[in-house]
Amino acid sequence: MHIMYFTEQPMSAYPADKGLEFGATALMFPNTHFDPVAGSRLYNEFIEQYKLAEAVGFDGIMLNEHHNAPFCMQAKANVFASILAAITERVKIVILGNPLPLSENPVRIAEELAMIDMISKGRLVSGFVRGGGQEQLATGVNPAYNRERFEEAHDLIVKTWTLPGPFRFEGNHYHNRVVNPWAVPLQKPHPRIWIPGVISKETVIWAARHRYPYIALNTTVEQTNNIWKLYDSVAEEVGFKGGPEYHGYLKQVHVAETDERAIENARQFTWMQGEFTGLAHPVWSTPSGYSSPENRRGFVEFSTGRGTSPRRRPSFEEQIQNNMIIAGKPETVIAKLRQVMEQTRPGIMSLWANDGFMSQQDSLTCIRLMGQEVLPALRETAKALDLNSPFEAETPVSLQFSTDLQPRAAAAE
Amino acid sequence: MADQTADHVAWQESLHPIAGVQLRLRRAGKGPPLLILHHDTGTLDQLPAYAALARHFELLLPEHPGYGQSERPAWMRSVRDLAITYRWLLAELGLSRAALLGLGFGGWIAAEMAGMAPEDPAQVMLVGPMGIKPPAGETGGDILDQALVSHIDYARAGFHDQAAFDALYGAEPSTDQLVEWDLCREMNFRIAWKPYMHSLTLQHLLGGVRSPTLIAWGAEDRVVPSSTAERWRQAMPKARIELVAGCGHCVEMEKPAELVRLVTTFAQRG
Numbered sequence: 001m002h003i004m005y006f007t008e009q010p011m012s013a014y015p016a017d018k019g020l021e022f023g024a025t026a027l028m029f030p031n032t033h034f035d036p037v038a039g040s041r042l043y044n045e046f047i048e049q050y051k052l053a054e055a056v057g058f059d060g061i062m063l064n065e066h067h068n069a070p071f072c073m074q075a076k077a078n079v080f081a082s083i084l085a086a087i088t089e090r091v092k093i094v095i096l097g098n099p100l101p102l103s104e105n106p107v108r109i110a111e112e113l114a115m116i117d118m119i120s121k122g123r124l125v126s127g128f129v130r131g132g133g134q135e136q137l138a139t140g141v142n143p144a145y146n147r148e149r150f151e152e153a154h155d156l157i158v159k160t161w162t163l164p165g166p167f168r169f170e171g172n173h174y175h176n177r178v179v180n181p182w183a184v185p186l187q188k189p190h191p192r193i194w195i196p197g198v199i200s201k202e203t204v205i206w207a208a209r210h211r212y213p214y215i216a217l218n219t220t221v222e223q224t225n226n227i228w229k230l231y232d233s234v235a236e237e238v239g240f241k242g243g244p245e246y247h248g249y250l251k252q253v254h255v256a257e258t259d260e261r262a263i264e265n266a267r268q269f270t271w272m273q274g275e276f277t278g279l280a281h282p283v284w285s286t287p288s289g290y291s292s293p294e295n296r297r298g299f300v301e302f303s304t305g306r307g308t309s310p311r312r313r314p315s316f317e318e319q320i321q322n323n324m325i326i327a328g329k330p331e332t333v334i335a336k337l338r339q340v341m342e343q344t345r346p347g348i349m350s351l352w353a354n355d356g357f358m359s360q361q362d363s364l365t366c367i368r369l370m371g372q373e374v375l376p377a378l379r380e381t382a383k384a385l386d387l388n389s390p391f392e393a394e395t396p397v398s399l400q401f402s403t404d405l406q407p408r409a410a411a412a413e
Numbered sequence: 414m415a416d417q418t419a420d421h422v423a424w425q426e427s428l429h430p431i432a433g434v435q436l437r438l439r440r441a442g443k444g445p446p447l448l449i450l451h452h453d454t455g456t457l458d459q460l461p462a463y464a465a466l467a468r469h470f471e472l473l474l475p476e477h478p479g480y481g482q483s484e485r486p487a488w489m490r491s492v493r494d495l496a497i498t499y500r501w502l503l504a505e506l507g508l509s510r511a512a513l514l515g516l517g518f519g520g521w522i523a524a525e526m527a528g529m530a531p532e533d534p535a536q537v538m539l540v541g542p543m544g545i546k547p548p549a550g551e552t553g554g555d556i557l558d559q560a561l562v563s564h565i566d567y568a569r570a571g572f573h574d575q576a577a578f579d580a581l582y583g584a585e586p587s588t589d590q591l592v593e594w595d596l597c598r599e600m601n602f603r604i605a606w607k608p609y610m611h612s613l614t615l616q617h618l619l620g621g622v623r624s625p626t627l628i629a630w631g632a633e634d635r636v637v638p639s640s641t642a643e644r645w646r647q648a649m650p651k652a653r654i655e656l657v658a659g660c661g662h663c664v665e666m667e668k669p670a671e672l673v674r675l676v677t678t679f680a681q682r683g
Binding site: 028137140142143144145281282283284287288289296297299300301303304306 | 560561562563564565588591592594595596598599601602603606607
C-alpha cells in the first residue's frame with residue numbers, strides 16, 4: 001500500500017460572501033479577491049504540512065494544479081514538485097497531474113519533470129490529466145481538441161524521455177523541429193505515470209491500455225468499483241492482470257482528537273458550495289467539445305437547470321453517512337477506512353486531509369495523528385487484504401515497457 | 414406541393430459528398446441562385462425571411478459541415494476551409510456565380526468565398542458579419558464570446574427584441590434545440606477558437622472583390638458591434654453599408670421584412 005498526503009491548497013482567505021454574491025467561485029470570480037499577503041502565508045503553511053507529512057511516515061505527497069479559483073492555489077504543480085524535490089528526502093512526489101492539453105510545448109514539461117526527478121533523486125511519479133473545463137478557458141486552450149492534445153502531448157513526453165535525441169516530432173497539435181533536451185529523467189525507463197480521473201470512461205480505458213494505475217478521485221464506493229471493473233477488463237484485453245497495484249483511491253479524510261472536532265472541521269470539505277472545483281457556470285466547467293458526445297444531452301439539460309450536475313454531491317451528513325467523507329478521532333477513522341479498503345481494495349490511497357478554512361494547527365494535528373495512529377493501522381489492513389502498491393509489486397511502468405504480456409486471444413470466428 | 418404558402422418553404426433536401434463529408438442542402442424557390450450561409454447557431458428550418466426570399470431567388474440553404482445534420486469533417490481547422498468547401502459545392506452544382514447571403518458567422522464564410530473568387534458571386538451580401546476584429550473603444554469591443562455564456566443566453570443576445578426570440582425559439586427552447594446549439598458550438602470552437610471568431614488576414618484580402626457588396630448591420634447588435642462596419646468599409650471601399658434600426662445581430666429573424674427588402678433591392682440593382 002502506498003499512502004499519500006493531499007491538500008488542494010485552498011486559498012481560504014478569500015471572502016466567501018463575495019463568491020456567493022458573484023454567483024461563482026471559479027474562472028470569472030475576480031482575482032481582486034485574492035490576497036497575496038495571505039497567499040504567501042498559506043503557501044508556507046502548506047510547505048510546513050508537507051514536511052510534517054514526510055516526517056510522520058506518509059509514503060508520498062500528492063500535488064495537483066488548477067487555475068482562476070480559490071479552491072486550489074497551485075497554478076503550476078511542477079513548482080511545488082520542485083520545492084518538494086529539494087526539501088524532502090524520502091517521500092514520492094506524486095503529481096496528479098500535469099494538465100497536458102494546457103501546454104503549448106510538452107517537451108518543456110518533459111524537461112521540467114526530468115529536472116524534478118533528478119533533483120529528488122528519482123522520487124517523481126508523474127501523473128497526467130486533461131485539465132478541467134474551466135482550465136481550458138483560463139488558459140485559452142481549445143476544449144474541442146482536449147483529448148487529442150492530451151494523447152499527443154503524452155506520446156511526445158514519453159518519446160522525449162525514452163528516445164535518444166535529437167528527433168523531430170510532427171503531430172496535429174504539436175510540432176517540434178528538434179527534440180533533444182539535455183535534462184532526462186533519472187528513473188529508467190521513465191518515471192511512473194499514474195492517471196487520476198473522476199467520471200470519464202475514456203480516461204479509464206486509456207489508462208488501462210497503457211498499464212498506468214488509475215486514481216479515482218473522491219468517487220463513491222460503487223463508482224470506484226465500476227471503474228476497477230472496466231479497468232481490469234481492458235487490462236485483460238491488452239494482456240495484463242489488473243488489481244490493487246493499478247487501483248488508486250483519493251478520499252476526503254480528516255482526523256482530530258475527538259469525533260466532534262473532526263466532524264466540525266470536515267464540514268470544510270464542502271466549502272466550495274458542494275462543487276468539486278468551485279461554483280462555476282456549467283458552460284465553463286464543461287465547454288462544448290470537452291466532454292464525450294454521449295454526455296451532450298445530459299450536459300445541456302444540466303446547464304439550463306433541467307438536469308442535475310454530473311458532479312453533484314449529496315449533503316454533508318449523507319457524505320459522512322456513506323463514507324464519502326471520513327472524519328473522526330483516529331479509531332473512528334481507522335474503522336471506516338478499513339471498511340472502504342475492504343470494499344474497494346486499492347493499492348494506492350491518497351488522504352485528502354485538510355481543506356477550506358481548517359486552521360493550520362488543526363491541519364498539523366490531523367497529519368500527526370494520521371502518522372501516529374492511522375497509517376500503521378492502514379498498513380496492517382493492507383497487508384491482511386494483500387493490497388500492494390505498484391512499487392511493492394514492482395509492476396512495469398507501462399504497457400510499452402512490459403515483458404510479461406499475455407493479450408487475450410481474439411475471439412474465434 | 415412545391416408551392417410556397419405565406420410563410421412556409423417547401424424545401425427539397427439533398428446530401429452532397431463534398432471534401433469527404435455528406436453535406437445537407439435544402440433548396441427552394443425560383444429566380445437567380447442565392448446561397449444562404451447560416452449563423453454560428455445553425456438555422457431553423459422555416460423562417461419568414463426564407464419564405465419571402467424564395468419568391469425572388471432560388472434559395473440554396475446548406476448546413477455547414479459539422480453543424481446540424483451535415484457531417485463533421487474532423488480535419489477542418491478554419492473558416493477558410495469551410496469557404497473552400499462551399500466553393501466546391503457551388504462548382505458541383507454548376508452555380509459558381511450564385512449570389513451570397515452570409516448571416517453573422519455565415520457572413521465571414523461568404524467574405525472568404527468572395528476573396529477567393531473575386532469576380533464570381535453575382536452579389537455579396539453580408540449581415541452583421543464576423544471575421545474582422547471590431548475596433549476598440551466604447552462603441553466597439555470584442556465579438557461576444559459564446560464560450561463564457563450559456564447556449565440560451567448566447568442565442569438571446571442575437572436579438573434586440575426578446576419577444577422576437579420567444580416567437581421563433583419559444584421562451585424555453587427545447588432540449589433538442591440546446592443539443593443542436595451545443596453541436597454548433599463545438600464546431601465553432603474547432604474552427605474559430607483563436608483568434609475568436611475573426612481572422613487576422615481576411616481584411617487584407619477583400620480589396621480585390623469585384624462583386625457588388627452590401628453590408629447590413631443591426632444597429633443594436635450585441636454579438637458583433639455595428640461599429641465593425643467601418644472596418645469592413647476600409648476593407649471593401651465600394652461596399653454599400655446599411656444599418657437596420659432597432660435590430661440586433663440576427664436581422665433575418667428580427668426584422669425579416671427589412672432584410673428581404675434590402676436584399677431584393679440590392680440584388681435587382683446589382
